[in-house]
Amino acid sequence: MKTNEQLLDTLNPQKKALFLEFLKRVQESGWNIIITQSYRTIKEQNDLHTLNNSNAMGGYSAHNYGFAIDCNFEKGRLSLKKATDKGIWICSGIPQIAEECGLRWGGSFGNYYDPIHFDCVFNGETKRWNNYLIKTYGKDYDTIESNKINWLFTKNT
Numbered sequence: 001m002k003t004n005e006q007l008l009d010t011l012n013p014q015k016k017a018l019f020l021e022f023l024k025r026v027q028e029s030g031w032n033i034i035i036t037q038s039y040r041t042i043k044e045q046n047d048l049h050t051l052n053n054s055n056a057m058g059g060y061s062a063h064n065y066g067f068a069i070d071c072n073f074e075k076g077r078l079s080l081k082k083a084t085d086k087g088i089w090i091c092s093g094i095p096q097i098a099e100e101c102g103l104r105w106g107g108s109f110g111n112y113y114d115p116i117h118f119d120c121v122f123n124g125e126t127k128r129w130n131n132y133l134i135k136t137y138g139k140d141y142d143t144i145e146s147n148k149i150n151w152l153f154t155k156n157t
């Protein structure tokens with residue numbers, strides 16, 4: 001098992017501060033944080049998609065760019081997990097904090113309820129980025145460090 005710190009270190013450096021601010025505020029409101037996922041390579045994402053096609057395809061997940069984390073939270077005897085009801089998540093205040101920090105909460109995704117997921121990808125950016133990677137890196141694109149790319153300043157995407 002990787003520590004929270006190790007997992008946070010694989011986030012894209014451009015956006016890491018957003019997640020640190022979010023987690024700091026969540027912790028200050030009394031929650032214990034257990035990060036379960038952060039960056040995944042495109043190859044790892046494709047393997048997940050093969051196992052279960054409700055998982056995004058490689059290149060289409062915010063995790064492939066280091067722009068997402070999955071977390072469980074605990075406070076006293078209460079724990080917030082993937083199967084926890086949406087109402088309980090909302091009462092925790094955590095989705096509200098995410099929104100205030102500029103993150104999207106996976107519990108409000110229309111097609112797939114994913115309340116442990118928080119990301120900072122908007123407007124279908126992953127599709128554009130995936131096309132850019134294929135064009136730039138060709139067949140080997142799924143093994144590159146796609147969390148290290150400076151997406152905000154990358155042209156032609």
Ligand SMILES: [Zn+2]
Pocket residue numbers: 037063068069070116117118
């Ligand atoms: Zn996720």
